[in-house]
Amino acid sequence: MKTRAAVAFEAKKPLEIVELDLEGPKEGEVLVEIMATGICHTDAYTLDGLDSEGIFPSVLGHEGAGIVREVGPGVKSLKPDDHVIPLYTPECRECKSCLSGKTNLCTSIRSTQGQGLMPDGTSRMSYKGETVYHYMGCSTFSNFIVVPEIALAKIRTDAPFDKACYIGCGVTTGVGAVTNTAQVTVGSNVVVFGLGGIGLNVIQGARLVGADKIIGVDINDDKKEWGERFGMTHFVNPKKVDGDIVAHLVELTDGGADYSFDCTGNTEVMRQALECCHRGWGVSTVIGVAESGKEISTRPFQLVTGRVWKGTAFGGAKGRTDVPKIVDWYMNGKIEIDPMITHVLTLDEINKGFDLMHAGKSIRSVVVF
Numbered sequence: 001m002k003t004r005a006a007v008a009f010e011a012k013k014p015l016e017i018v019e020l021d022l023e024g025p026k027e028g029e030v031l032v033e034i035m036a037t038g039i040c041h042t043d044a045y046t047l048d049g050l051d052s053e054g055i056f057p058s059v060l061g062h063e064g065a066g067i068v069r070e071v072g073p074g075v076k077s078l079k080p081d082d083h084v085i086p087l088y089t090p091e092c093r094e095c096k097s098c099l100s101g102k103t104n105l106c107t108s109i110r111s112t113q114g115q116g117l118m119p120d121g122t123s124r125m126s127y128k129g130e131t132v133y134h135y136m137g138c139s140t141f142s143n144f145i146v147v148p149e150i151a152l153a154k155i156r157t158d159a160p161f162d163k164a165c166y167i168g169c170g171v172t173t174g175v176g177a178v179t180n181t182a183q184v185t186v187g188s189n190v191v192v193f194g195l196g197g198i199g200l201n202v203i204q205g206a207r208l209v210g211a212d213k214i215i216g217v218d219i220n221d222d223k224k225e226w227g228e229r230f231g232m233t234h235f236v237n238p239k240k241v242d243g244d245i246v247a248h249l250v251e252l253t254d255g256g257a258d259y260s261f262d263c264t265g266n267t268e269v270m271r272q273a274l275e276c277c278h279r280g281w282g283v284s285t286v287i288g289v290a291e292s293g294k295e296i297s298t299r300p301f302q303l304v305t306g307r308v309w310k311g312t313a314f315g316g317a318k319g320r321t322d323v324p325k326i327v328d329w330y331m332n333g334k335i336e337i338d339p340m341i342t343h344v345l346t347l348d349e350i351n352k353g354f355d356l357m358h359a360g361k362s363i364r365s366v367v368v369f
C-alpha cells in the first residue's frame with residue numbers, strides 16, 4: 001500500500017512530504033493508521049544529526065496515536081479498530097529485562113530498533129525502490145505504520161487522538177520520571193531545569209504527588225507563566241542570577257533540592273542539576289538527551305556525600321501496562337494535556353513545528369492527519 005509521510009532524507013534538511021510504499025504486517029506485526037503525532041525535541045535532535053543512532057533516509061516521529069487497521073499472523077492482543085499508542089520502549093513481558101521487574105527497558109527488539117529495522121531485520125518502508133528506515137520503532141510522521149504487537153499500548157476509544165498522542169512520549173516521560181524513577185515524596189522540594197514539553201510534565205507530576213516547593217529553571221523568561229500554569233512555585237532564569245546558579249538554588253531550597261530533573265539535554269546543566277541537590281540524600285534524574293560525544297562530569301565528592309545521579313527513559317513506564325492508565329489519568333482530569341498543545345498542524349506544515357520548537361515558541365506542536 002501507499003502512505004503519505006514526512007521523510008528525513010538527510011540530516012539538517014527540512015522533512016519532505018512524499019508517498020512511500022509500505023509493506024503489510026508480517027508475523028507478530030500490526031498495521032496502524034496514525035491519526036495524530038506530537039513533535040518531540042528528540043525528533044529535532046535526530047534530524048539535526050546529533051543522534052549517534054540517527055539513520056537516513058528515515059521517517060521520524062515517536063509520539064503518536066492511531067487505529068489498528070490490520071493484524072499480521074499470530075497477533076493475539078489486538079484487532080482492527082482498536083485504538084493504540086505506539087511505544088518506543090516496547091513491553092514483551094518475556095525478556096530478561098521485562099521479567100526482572102526492575103526496569104521498563106525491554107530488550108527483546110532493541111538491537112533491530114536501533115538499526116531502523118523491524119525485528120526480522122528488514123524495513124517495511126521504501127521510496128522509489130530504495131529502503132526508508134524506521135525510527136525508534138515508531139515512525140509516527142507517516143499516516144500508516146507497521147509496528148510489532150509488543151510495541152503498541154491499547155487505549156480507551158473515547159480518548160481524543162490529538163491529545164492522547166502526547167502520552168506516547170512527553171507526558172509519560174515527565175510525569176513518570178517523578179512517579180516511577182525518582183519517586184518524589186509528598187512535601188519534597190523539587191528543581192526542574194528546562195520548562196519545555198517534558199519539563200512542564202515533570203512540574204505537573206511534582207504537583208500531582210504533593211511536592212512543596214517546585215522551582216523551574218529556564219533561560220527563556222516566557223516559560224515562567226507556563227511553569228506557574230502547572231504548579232511551579234518559583235522561577236529562576238540562570239542568565240539573571242547574580243553569581244553561581246547552584247549556590248542560588250541551594251539557598252532557595254534551604255540546603256538543596258530533594259529531587260532535581262534535567263529536561264534540557266545540556267551536560268553542563270545536568271551537572272548543575274546534580275550539584276544543587278541536598279547533601280546526604282538529593283536525587284537528580286537525567287531526562288534530557290545529550291548530543292553524540294558529550295559526557296557528564298562532577299567531583300566524585302558530590303556522590304560520596306550522598307547525592308544520587310539517576311536517568312530515565314520514557315519515565316520508567318512499562319508501556320502496555322502503564323500507558324492506558326495514564327490515558328485514564330488524563331480523561332479523569334488528574335493530569336492536564338490540552339493547554340500544552342500550543343499548535344496543531346497538517347502534515348504539510350510539519351517543518352513549521354520544528355521551527356516553532358527551535359524558536360522557543362511552542363510547548364507541543366501536534367500534526368493531525
Ligand SMILES: NC(=O)c1ccc[n+]([C@@H]2O[C@H](COP(=O)([O-])OP(=O)(O)OC[C@H]3O[C@@H](n4cnc5c(N)ncnc54)[C@H](O)[C@@H]3O)[C@@H](O)[C@H]2O)c1
Nearest residue numbers: 041042173194195196197198218219265287288289313314
Ligand atoms: N529520557 C527520555 O525518555 C526523553 C523523552 C523525551 C524527551 N527527552 C529529551 O528531553 C529534553 C527536553 O525535551 P522537550 O521536548 O521538553 O524540549 P523543548 O525544546 O520543548 O524544551 C527544552 C527547554 O529547555 C530550555 N533550556 C535550554 N537550555 C537551557 C539551559 N542551559 N538552562 C535552562 N533551560 C534551558 C529551553 O528554553 C526549553 O524551554 C530533550 O533533550 C529531549 O531529547 C528525553
Ligand SMILES: N[C@@H](CCC(=O)N[C@@H](CSCO)C(=O)NCC(=O)O)C(=O)O
Nearest residue numbers: 040042051052053089110169289313314
Ligand atoms: N539514540 C540515542 C539516545 C536517544 C535516547 O536516549 N532516547 C531515549 C528516548 S528520548 C524520547 O524522546 C530512550 O528511550 N533511550 C533508551 C533507548 O533508546 O533504549 C543514542 O544513541 O545516544
Ligand SMILES: [Zn+2]
Nearest residue numbers: 040042169170
Ligand atoms: Zn520524545
Ligand SMILES: [Zn+2]
Nearest residue numbers: 092095098106
Ligand atoms: Zn521485554
